[in-house]
Amino acid sequence: MRARVIISRVLIYGTLILWAFISLFPIYWTVTTSFKTAVNVTQGHLIPWIDFQPDWRGWRSLGLSPDVIGNTSTAREEFLKRFGNSVLVSLSASTLAIVIGSLAAYGLSRFDYKWGPWRNKDISFFFLSQLILPPVVLAMPLLVLYKELALLDTRVGLILLYTLMVLPIVIWIMRDQFDTIPIELEQAALVDGCTTWGAFFRVVLPIALPGMVAAFILSVVLCWNEYFFAALLTSTDAKTLPVMVASQTGSQGINWWSMAALSTAAIAPLVMIGIFLERYIVKGLTAGSVK
Known part of the structure; x- marks a missing residue:
């Protein structure tokens, strides 16, 4: 009985974690892509500081990066x-x-x-x-x-x-x-x-x-x-x-x-x-x- 309860909880939490990952991945991809360059986007790099080095290029194009935020844009x-x-x-x-x-x-x-x-x-x-x-x-x-x-x-x-x-x-x-x-x-x-x-x-x-x-x-x-x-x-x-x-x-x-x-x-x-x-x-x- 105890093993059945444990297996049931593992399946439930595993399903919830998988669903949370599927739901949150588009947001993660969007946020990380804002810190990528063209090469990193086309090569499908996903993990910052491991697959690619974050860059402010996307935010700089909007005038919102730290290096240009004080300038007229x-x-x-x-x-x-x-x-x-x-x-x-x-x-x-x-x-x-x-x-x-x-x-x-x-x-x-x-x-x-x-x-x-x-x-x-x-x-x-x-x-x-x-x-x-x-x-x-x-x-x-x-x-x-x-x-x-x-x-x-x-x-x-x-x-x-x-x-x-x-x-x-x-x-x-x-x-x-x-x-x-x-x-x-x-x-x-x-x-x-x-x-x-x-x-x-x-x-x-x-x-x-x-x-x-x-x-x-x-x-x-x-x-x-x-x-x-x-x-x-x-x-x-x-x-x-x-x-x-x-x-x-x-x-x-x-x-x-x-x-x-x-x-x-x-x-x-x-x-x-x-x-x-x-x-x-x-x-x-x-x-x-x-x-």
Whole structure:
């Protein structure tokens, strides 16, 4: 029996270690490639100081290496501008989606709607079904619409589009979050003199905060990594980091070291979010799984 338990644990931990290696290897490859030269990239060297000697070439191309960080750099200004665009668009779109999505989810959780043959579950599924539509289908209509509204290559245009993109996910997460909150709490608040809005802000929202944080973080990640619409609808002013990463090509091919350095700088904020806010993400996404 003891041998069986030991073998079972070895298999479980071995599987977890293998899965962790598979999941983290792309990040490791990206970080190490940012410190390689062209020869090391083409020869597939993987281990620093053993297979290759680290070099700041990739970071120097962005003006972020220690030897040039104090100097004026056009590349660094370009990177900071794109980084700022990504931060502004992602945070603004996620905040707007949380505000609209939370109100919509609360309505679907607490009130019964009837629109023809549709009920609450049908409306909720309709929101989620918008994610099934391939983005390329919307390419031409959005180009025409944004040209007419003068929203091409603008941060406002991206914010509005990204809000619509993540809104179904926010509504779905927050609806499950509100479903776990007993309606008796709101009824007690109403008896104590609160208005409907007062009960929502004073009772419901504080309890639903972990779910809101999880939905917000997930929205930020999705907006931060979005490439298709950013490449389609922007050219110079509103271009974001994913578009800048994909543009690292030269006359001799892809500048892997520059692309890897850019990718490392782009994923660093998301890694920090995942490390420091993991408990909020897990708690929010698992809300409603056990009743």
